[in-house]
Amino acid sequence: MSKRFSVRAYPGFGLFSLLFFIYLYLPIAVVVFYSFNANRIVSNWGGFSLAWYGAALSNGALLDAVRISLIVAAIATAISTTVALMAALVIVRGRNVRFRRVSETVVNLPLLLPEIVVAVAVLILFSELGIANGLVKLVIAHTTFCIPFAFLPIRARLQGMDADLEEAARDLYASGWVAFRRVTLPLIMPGVFSGGMLAFVISMDDFITSTLLNSGGATTLPVYIFSLIRQGVSPQLNAISTLIMIASVGLATLAFIIQRRE
Amino acid sequence: MSARRPLFGWNVLGLMPAHVIMLLTLIVPVGIIILVSFSTRGPYGGFDYIFTIAPYRQILFNEGWTGELEFNPQYLIVVGRTLLLALATTAICLACSFPVAYFISLQSRERKVALIYLVTLPFWVSMIVRVYSWIIILGNNGVVAKALLALGLPDIGSLLFTDTAMLIGLVYSYIPLMILPIFASIEKLDPALVEASHDLYGSRFTTLRRVILPLCAPGMLAGAILVFVPCLGAVLEPTLLGGGKAMMMGNLIQLQFGAARNWPLGAAISIVLMASVLIFLTVRGLSAVRREGREAAR
Numbered sequence A: 001m002s003k004r005f006s007v008r009a010y011p012g013f014g015l016f017s018l019l020f021f022i023y024l025y026l027p028i029a030v031v032v033f034y035s036f037n038a039n040r041i042v043s044n045w046g047g048f049s050l051a052w053y054g055a056a057l058s059n060g061a062l063l064d065a066v067r068i069s070l071i072v073a074a075i076a077t078a079i080s081t082t083v084a085l086m087a088a089l090v091i092v093r094g095r096n097v098r099f100r101r102v103s104e105t106v107v108n109l110p111l112l113l114p115e116i117v118v119a120v121a122v123l124i125l126f127s128e129l130g131i132a133n134g135l136v137k138l139v140i141a142h143t144t145f146c147i148p149f150a151f152l153p154i155r156a157r158l159q160g161m162d163a164d165l166e167e168a169a170r171d172l173y174a175s176g177w178v179a180f181r182r183v184t185l186p187l188i189m190p191g192v193f194s195g196g197m198l199a200f201v202i203s204m205d206d207f208i209t210s211t212l213l214n215s216g217g218a219t220t221l222p223v224y225i226f227s228l229i230r231q232g233v234s235p236q237l238n239a240i241s242t243l244i245m246i247a248s249v250g251l252a253t254l255a256f257i258i259q260r261r262e
Numbered sequence B: 001m002s003a004r005r006p007l008f009g010w011n012v013l014g015l016m017p018a019h020v021i022m023l024l025t026l027i028v029p030v031g032i033i034i035l036v037s038f039s040t041r042g043p044y045g046g047f048d049y050i051f052t053i054a055p056y057r058q059i060l061f062n063e064g065w066t067g068e069l070e071f072n073p074q075y076l077i078v079v080g081r082t083l084l085l086a087l088a089t090t091a092i093c094l095a096c097s098f099p100v101a102y103f104i105s106l107q108s109r110e111r112k113v114a115l116i117y118l119v120t121l122p123f124w125v126s127m128i129v130r131v132y133s134w135i136i137i138l139g140n141n142g143v144v145a146k147a148l149l150a151l152g153l154p155d156i157g158s159l160l161f162t163d164t165a166m167l168i169g170l171v172y173s174y175i176p177l178m179i180l181p182i183f184a185s186i187e188k189l190d191p192a193l194v195e196a197s198h199d200l201y202g203s204r205f206t207t208l209r210r211v212i213l214p215l216c217a218p219g220m221l222a223g224a225i226l227v228f229v230p231c232l233g234a235v236l237e238p239t240l241l242g243g244g245k246a247m248m249m250g251n252l253i254q255l256q257f258g259a260a261r262n263w264p265l266g267a268a269i270s271i272v273l274m275a276s277v278l279i280f281l282t283v284r285g286l287s288a289v290r291r292e293g294r295e296a297a298r
Helices: A013-035 A051-057 A060-093 A100-107 A115-129 A134-160 A163-171 A176-205 A208-212 A221-231 A235-260 B011-037 B054-060 B074-105 B109-124 B127-138 B143-150 B163-188 B191-199 B204-232 B236-241 B249-257 B263-297
Strands: B061-063 B069-071
Touching: A013 A235, A013 B074, A013 B109, A013 B127, A013 B163, A051 A235, A060 A100, A060 A134, A060 A176, A060 A221, A060 B011, A100 A134, A100 B011, A115 A134, A115 A208, A115 B011, A115 B249, A115 B263, A134 A176, A134 A208, A134 B011, A163 A176, A176 A221, A176 A235, A208 A221, A208 B249, A221 A235, A221 B127, A235 B109, A235 B127, B011 B263, B054 B061, B054 B074, B054 B263, B074 B109, B074 B163, B074 B204, B074 B249, B074 B263, B109 B163, B127 B143, B127 B163, B127 B236, B163 B204, B163 B236, B191 B204, B204 B263, B236 B249, B249 B263
Parallel strands: none
Antiparallel strands: B061 B069
């Protein structure tokens, strides 16, 4: 089969793809490689060392930033996934929904605006309202821009689900809530899960909004890393980056497997 | 189909949280941004609601002590650079994504899944870490400079803090967003059409140009939006790889709301940025409508 002359294949595309994947992974490999560098100067190799990982894991400011990021991401994910699930149920399943298209655009609004504009918008809002608590500001802002990321996978899953199953449950005298709990929710769970996961990663990863709102003592992980980068490239920074990459690759793989299990 | 019974009889209630959140945290605040962009700068940062068009005038002119205006293109250059870099990024992503997406679509099922996973994986990795990695590569005494030295080429010093560095970083950040929709549209392409073109003596190149590319246009368009819009508002790439001297609109806005403490000017630039995005989306919307009209006319 593979030897057969194929009119669909184009010469050179394979090589080009190989180069592309090298381009995609070379920077990541460089960071991981230099994180094991014993030398304080990043680009001069001074032997293998795990010292920077030890330094990273006992860095109090880093751990504080991780804690803040996790708190904000967990709350924002919980709220945004719930809100997105409710909106998706109505937009996909609801009857006689007025302004269905408009509602969908409104839910996806954060995707249509550049993030810096969203960030500036909430910054001005909080300054007008006089909200000073950093954590509260971050949770509200993150919830807003996480909603479309949670919404899209849930909607896709709901559209792919057979509505007759719900109907059958209702015909068998299940109340709306029971039909949802026992039929709809289990079936769309992979969508809800990947939506929530996406929201969580987007929140953990956010820099623009978090740095603009960075007052009132809530420094998130990306904002802290940015301040480290500003101090210059260092092996400890590489070690921190590698740890973050391991965590995100783990999450991504988990999400991928769950989506694939169908 | 018989009328379905909805799960819940509360359409309005289900949508309300999403609408309320978007209204309070986005729609109203964007309105406030417009107000601020017409307001007077406060004496200690912030702003006062006193109507003025000074922030917009400031984008074009320097204002002297006696109120004389002197044309200063510094902000226009930033706007122009942003548009050019976003366009160049979109073009490069388009050109590079098609061969890769096409190659992936020719693979076996398992390899397809694995390769798509590899394409999406960097996207899950923290944006700031990915941009930072380019500092090590492009920086002084970095990987690129060392490789060139090893090859006997002249020392180019640092590529960092140039437009090229920003372009590399932008392409790197957003190219997965281009590959996925193009891949999706190639997957939908009927291989019989390609074979038919060959049977009718179409060369590979003709087939590519006349059959494959036109059929993948919707995916390319979708990818172009996904890349172009975030590029216009990019903050991290210009800040870290452009070094604060060669700015883009994104970090210029950030600067006005941060260290420069000129909120009205920052709001005015935000409006310019939003307008650019709106114009682009409208043009795209119109071209989609025109295409549908053409297809309907056939």
